[in-house]
Amino acid sequence: MYLTGFADEAGKDIDTQIKATLELGWENIELRSIGDKNLASISDVEFEDVYEKLKIAGIKINCFGSNIANWGKSPRSEEDFESSIKELKNAIPRMQRLGTKLVRGMSFKILEDERFDSPELERIIFKKLNVLVKICEDAGIIYGHENCMNYGGQSHIHTLRLLENIKSDNFKLIFDTGNPVFTFRRIGSEPYTLQNAFEFYKNICEHIYYVHIKDGIAIEMKENYERPQTRFTFAGEGSGFVHQIVADLLKNGYDGGFSIEPHVATVFHDHDNQTDKELSALRKYETYIKYGQDFKKLLLGATANGSKTPFLQEKV
Numbered sequence: 001m002y003l004t005g006f007a008d009e010a011g012k013d014i015d016t017q018i019k020a021t022l023e024l025g026w027e028n029i030e031l032r033s034i035g036d037k038n039l040a041s042i043s044d045v046e047f048e049d050v051y052e053k054l055k056i057a058g059i060k061i062n063c064f065g066s067n068i069a070n071w072g073k074s075p076r077s078e079e080d081f082e083s084s085i086k087e088l089k090n091a092i093p094r095m096q097r098l099g100t101k102l103v104r105g106m107s108f109k110i111l112e113d114e115r116f117d118s119p120e121l122e123r124i125i126f127k128k129l130n131v132l133v134k135i136c137e138d139a140g141i142i143y144g145h146e147n148c149m150n151y152g153g154q155s156h157i158h159t160l161r162l163l164e165n166i167k168s169d170n171f172k173l174i175f176d177t178g179n180p181v182f183t184f185r186r187i188g189s190e191p192y193t194l195q196n197a198f199e200f201y202k203n204i205c206e207h208i209y210y211v212h213i214k215d216g217i218a219i220e221m222k223e224n225y226e227r228p229q230t231r232f233t234f235a236g237e238g239s240g241f242v243h244q245i246v247a248d249l250l251k252n253g254y255d256g257g258f259s260i261e262p263h264v265a266t267v268f269h270d271h272d273n274q275t276d277k278e279l280s281a282l283r284k285y286e287t288y289i290k291y292g293q294d295f296k297k298l299l300l301g302a303t304a305n306g307s308k309t310p311f312l313q314e315k316v
Contacts, residue, residue: 001254003299004021005021006261007020009261009263012036018054020288026292030062047094064100066091066104068087069128070148073109074109075111076121088105096139101142102210103143104144105143106146107145107151130165136170137168142171143171145171147159148179156203173204174208175210177215180240181194181197181218194218198245205249205252209256210256213259214232214240214263215237215242216230216231
C-alpha cells in the first residue's frame with residue numbers, strides 16, 4: 001500500500017510538488033499538470049528537466065492524471081477522440097521512461113441533448129474506449145477509469161457495463177470517494193437523486209484497482225441535473241463516506257494506492273492578506289500538507305473496526 005496525491009494542488013511547478021511530497025514522507029506523485037501543461041504536452045526539454053528533478057529526489061510518478069476521454073470530450077466528436085489518442089500516444093514513451101504503469105482516463109462527457117446511455121451511443125463509447133485501452137495494452141500500461149462526470153460515473157450500473165464491454169486486463173477501475181457527492185444517480189426514472197458514495201463503492205469494490213480520496217458536501221441543487229454547487233472538505237468531513245470506504249477496503253485486504261485530491265479551499269489565517277500572491281501560494285501549499293497529514297491519521301484510525309494495519313510506503 002502507498003500514499004500519493006495530485007501534488008499540483010500544492011503548487012504548479014514541479015519543484016513545489018516534489019517538496020510537498022517529500023514533506024509528507026511519500027515517494028509518489030499522481031502527475032496531472034506542471035504549470036499549465038501536462039505530461040503529454042510539455043516540451044522535450046521540459047520533460048528532461050522534470051525527469052532529472054524526480055530522479056534526484058527519488059520521487060516516482062505512479063499515475064498520469066490525463067485528460068483522455070474526460071468530461072470535456074464528446075463521445076460523438078472524432079476530433080475529441082483523436083485528441084485523446086494523441087495525448088495517450090504522446091504520454092506513453094514518457095510514462096515508460098518514468099516507470100509509470102497507470103494512466104487515469106474517463107469515458108466521455110454526458111451529452112445534454114440526448115439520452116446519454118442509449119444503446120447506439122453506448123456502442124460508440126465502448127468502441128472508442130476499447131481502442132484507447134488496446135493502445136495501453138500494447139504499451140504495457142493500465143487504463144484506469146475514474147468515476148466522474150462521464151458515462152461510467154453516472155452510476156455503479158454504468159461502471160459495470162464498462163467492465164462487461166471492455167474485456168482487457170489493462171482496463172481497471174479508479175474509485176473517487178468524492179465524485180458521487182455531486183453526481184446524480186442515473187438509475188431508473190427521473191427525478192434522480194444524488195449518488196451515495198458507499199452504495200456506489202459496495203457495488204464495484206471487488207473491481208477497484210486504485211482510490212482517489214476527495215470529500216465534500218453538495219450545498220445547492222441545480223435544475224436539469226447540472227452539477228450542484230459543492231463545498232469540498234477535508235477527508236472524512238463530507239458526504240463521501242471516506243471513513244467507511246477506507247475501513248472496508250483495508251478490512252478486505254486492499255493493498256493499492258490512495259491518492260489525495262483535496263480540491264479544498266485554501267485555509268487562510270485570520271490576519272492574512274489574501275491578495276498577497278506569495279502568502280496565498282504558501283497557504284495553498286500548507287493546506288495540501290494538512291490534507292495529506294490528516295488523511296494519514298484517518299487511514300491509521302481505520303484499523304479500529306477490524307481493518308488490517310496498513311503498510312504505508314513512505315519516503316525516509
